[in-house]
Amino acid sequence: MIDLVAIRTVAAKEFRDRLRNRWVLAVSAVFTLFALVIAYFGAAQQGEVGLRGIEVTIASLVSLVIYLIPLIALLLGFDAIVGERERGSLELLLSLPISRAELLLGKYSGLAAALSMATLAGFGVAGVLLATRLPFAALYHYAGFMLSALLLGLAFLSLALLVSVLCGDRTRASGAAIALWFFFVLVFDLLLLGLLVIQGDGPAGSLLPWLMLLNPADLFRALNMFGSDELRAFYGLGSVLPDLMTQPLLLGGLLTGWIVAPLAVALWRFR
């Protein structure tokens, strides 16, 4: 039996804490600022300044968000359980009528609400500012980008809570969180690219796109790929995706799986 009141109580506290220490405000401001800067100055390298097409803008945003959001989510969540354990407040909490599962789900919900609010508010404000300058269809793509950024954040928050449950102390948990970020955001694609170069024509080459499903960051990238082949080339590795994997619902479902699976393991391992 899961007690929703207990989950809501923990979630409300976590959320309120993040509002009160201005975490939500700060992260929203960073998102808004980056989105606007990229929209206006993203093409500065090519000697242009000003709004470009939505595809190029989103492509630039994606390559930024893919670094930023996982890092923010991991930093937000790694402390959730291990911090209470290390400070000694976990024992007191668990002596109350609340189960470990409820505590974990409460923590996740509260932090997820804070992260979602920051993502939606941050990119939402930028979206509103851009809305007057862009066609309606572009806003549709932009909304899709926001939604996928949200899912990406929630997936890495889920990984962060898994780290928080598994690690014995905060130092180790922060190390593990940073290691996960390096692996999924920097190392993973390099490994795949290396494999592609070595085994491009072999059987492993055709397997490669499927291996991308093992990385929530790559799923996010794939979700935001649409438009011309030219643009696809812009994404590098993403251009090798078979057609099946350009289905937003499928990709979104897989990314949701990355939210559920780490959290499920965390629930199982939280003893």
Next chain:
Amino acid sequence: MNPPVIELHQVERRFGTLAAVDGVSFRVERGELFGLTGHNGAGKSTLFKMMLGLLEPSAGSVRVLGTPTRGAAFRAVRRRIGYLPEQLALYDNLSGAETLAYFARLKGANAQQVVPLLDKVGLAHAAQRRVGTYSKGMRQRLGLAQALLGDPQLLFLDEPTNGLDPEAIHAFYQLLAELRAQGVSMILTSHILAEIQQRVDRVAILKAGKLAALGSVAQLREAAALPLGVTLSTSRPLTADELARLDRHAPLRQAADAGQLQLACPPLAKMALLAEVAALGAAVRDVRLAEPSLEDVILGYAGVTP
């Protein structure tokens, strides 16, 4: 007859090959103030955690308020117990009132209790201040208020007076006395034994995970048969003959030093020794008797001569 509030039966807890708690059985009766003591690493914390259902015993059974700590039914019991942990960690960013409101919601206690409880522990003036600005003593009192949410029938207090000044300790025990008068049962640990020995009804002494002794402080003292400390102040150095006569009843513990003499007197030899002291007449200016403290009793049970 009322059932006991805590019932331990052959409780055992192993960590790998180490038996942190090994075959411990005892009961805490309703309305009792029960002390749990022993050296660091004797198994107090492990036992406490098992009684709170935070840790499962490797063998044996633990029942609290008549309910096994293993199993879903214990959840309801958690509403009726209060716990003040030794390493009390609260949330620095919340105010005292918010802290209690948070725990009240988790415990399913009435939020109306927050203000009276803060008042009860003397924190009404600081209710709206952040806990981060609280002194150690104020935090401890807030911790106690937290434990009292939901009017618990049984309190678990782990080193509750740790870090409090004497005045606060006095106020703390006064509050415990009030709660006892209302019929609340309590189990507490303390390493400051002098502090609990006059207050607990019974005490259990743990040694290397086993129950070394159990009973009232008077019973333990009697059973341990520890010598009384006797200090004589003399107006002149005693002769060898006089010293030998004293030594027959109570061995000389320390050589005479500037008119002071210390003896270790077995409880049963007390009157005979005092008769010898009286016979010395004016040579003795003063006699002081020191009953063995609970500390000595525990050291005795732990195998160290006081």
